[in-house]
Amino acid sequence: MDVMEAVRKRHTFRKYTSEPVQAEDLEKLLEAARLAPSGMNLQPWELVVVTRPDRRLLLMEACNNQSFVADAGAVFCGVDDPGAKWADVDLALAMEHIVLEAVELGLGSCYIGSFSERRVKELLCIPRDRHVVMLLAVGVPAGKPRPAPKKPMGKLVHWERYGGRR
């Protein structure tokens, strides 16, 4: 699959079968994250991978009861060092590498920005000085995605100067 095909095929999935994500697929997803770009190459992020159903259920509660969190075979919790420059950006880039590799592997994904940081930290034993930026659910999709509407190019892109047209 070429990159643009993966980009076009990627959609947020919020329904998963309860099948696990295979160990070799987890390795590929994590390797994709590891190779992501990073400001000054600090790589100031870490992931906590949650696969056990009982722990995903607890995580679901910490994620404002978003039910897909319990169903997805794997949930990646993205943690960073808030003191490092561009830490959140770096983490987001690593997560998006996972998302695109998931497309290649026929898996679906959904970012999770709605969660209680205090609860997630408690559940996953994350140290106080770390920041939980976001989580990412990855799993075997149940059904087809509903493509989200995207803004037209003209609303997003300026040419040569702000307000400039092509």
Ligand SMILES: Cc1cc2nc3c(=O)[nH]c(=O)nc-3n(C[C@H](O)[C@H](O)[C@H](O)COP(=O)(O)O)c2cc1C
């Ligand atoms: C930073 C971030 C946080 C998000 N948090 C959630 C969330 O908590 N729950 C959810 O169902 N979707 C969440 N999403 C998914 C967005 O709703 C989704 O990306 C958007 O509707 C566009 O759909 P698409 O990903 O299919 O293009 C989040 C996405 C991003 C990038």
